[in-house]
Amino acid sequence: MNEEQDYIRDIAQIRSIMERSSKFLSLAGWAGIMAGLYALTGAYVAYTVFEFNPDELIYSSTQSANLPKVILVALFVLFLAISTAIFLSSNKAAKRGEKLWNALVKRLLINMAVPLITGGLLIIILIAKGFIGLMAPFALLFYGIALYNASQFTYEEIKSLGLIQIGLGLFSTYFVAYGLVCWALGFGVAHIAYGIYMHYWYER
Template structure:
């Protein structure tokens, strides 16, 4: 009986070692929580102070000029993105150090490459939409391509990331059909869902 238990323990340890060598496991649940909080704050500022809430595909901001209004929205989105990325990198570095692992390795490179393609394409498409005045499609496009990036990333990290990606894709499709709820879906996907996901990941893998 004792030998069987030893075999089971050895198999579990081997499986854990193989998973660490083939998966990026330094992603912190707190990164998801903080990204969600940043997104909610950004959506609040966009709606309350910049009067940004597209209710149709071709949308003109009611503030001081379309160009100036879009410039503020782009600046706000950039700040939210940089805060989210910076926090994720900082927390991942700290988690990797605690685990005695290197953050930058072959798996990290593959993860970033698979995420980069849909993110870059989505970002370029968003710029094209802005140039064409199709502002109402910004929220759906960012949700859809971010969801695709997460789904790809799920092959190289926790499987739950793929589920998160599918949720984002679903919200992107819904907000494409119901354009008037685009900002709400964006806040739900990038904000609330991220926070719930981060809490789940923290208590499952980090406590």
């Protein structure tokens, strides 16, 4: 009986070692929650303060007068989300006795970077051409693709989160008037739900 328990314990340890070497498991659930809260706050500011809610593909010059301020809000939200994720994930990695930066994280970031950079450049082109209504949908689409790519290097749940972003992106590409709402649902609500799930399932 003792030998059988030893075998089970050894198998569990081997599985844990293999999982650590092939998956990045230091993503903090609270990072997702905070990113979602930042996104919801940013969407609220864009809508109420700057009256930004594209209901058509092309905005007139008067309608897009506050666009630079909206872009600054979005960049600030992105900065806060990334900074918080690095800080919380670094703390989690330290508690697990791991380094935050390693070859696995590098591969994860490379797989995310290609769709994110491509999407970012495409959004800049859309803004230059006046297609403001596609900013939010395309941000969701390419972010979703980036998450789907990254899921092979971290928690499997990231894949589902990516598919949700892609679905919201496709929906808001067709129904442009719901772009900001879908952006808030994808970057806000979905991140909060994901973060709560990850925190209670993996971190408690």
